[in-house]
Amino acid sequence: MEVAVKKLLKSYHLRSTPVRKQVLDLFIQTSHALGKANIEAELDEIDRITLYRTLRTFEQKGIIHQAIDGSGKTKYALCSHECSEHEHHDHHAHFYCTRCEKTVCMNSITVPKIDIPDDFQIASAQLILSGTCKNCQR
Ligand SMILES: [Zn+2]
Ligand SMILES: [Zn+2]
Ligand SMILES: [Zn+2]
Known part of the structure; x- marks a missing residue:
């Protein structure tokens, strides 16, 4: 794992630091x-500012994306391989479990194309699903 993580960081032209790894x-x-x-x-004992910076760097590099789930909390998830620096393609739904409050990427469900009036321009669209996950249905 150690080697894989190092390689991955290298492929994004990021220096390996303990926090990043x-x-x-x-x-x-x-x-x-x-x-x-x-x-x-x-x-x-992770330094908050270092963590904050690391998340920002990862997001900019296309390693992680914000998983918007309507909870108001900022959460991140790993990107698919199509994402690159400053260009995210995470147009999938996010499922929010209202019991355990976990959010999962639904990579197979894409946000549908929506026709809106000409006066408006869509910059982003989120598809949020909520309910209970498998673990919480027991
Ligand atoms: Zn992404
Ligand atoms: Zn759950
Ligand atoms: Zn996602």
Whole structure:
């Protein structure tokens, strides 16, 4: 894993730092989106400002995207391979579980094209689904 993470960072022209490696590794290991609080809870004694910067860098590089779920909390999830620097293609739905408050990327569900009146221009569109995840249905 250590080697894979290093390679991945290198492929994005990012220097390997302990925080970058830890954070990227955490995203790879986790199947749901992560908020800052989640990351801080998982990684002991991580400096908040360094974490904030790392997330911003990763987002700019097309490694992670914001998983908007209507909860008002900023969460991030790993991008697909189509994303690149300053160009995200994460036009998929996000599922928010109202019980465990976890958010998951629904990569197979794309946001449909929406016809809006000519006076408006869409810059972004979010498709948010909410309900209960598999774990919470038991
Ligand atoms: Zn992306
Ligand atoms: Zn759940
Ligand atoms: Zn997503």
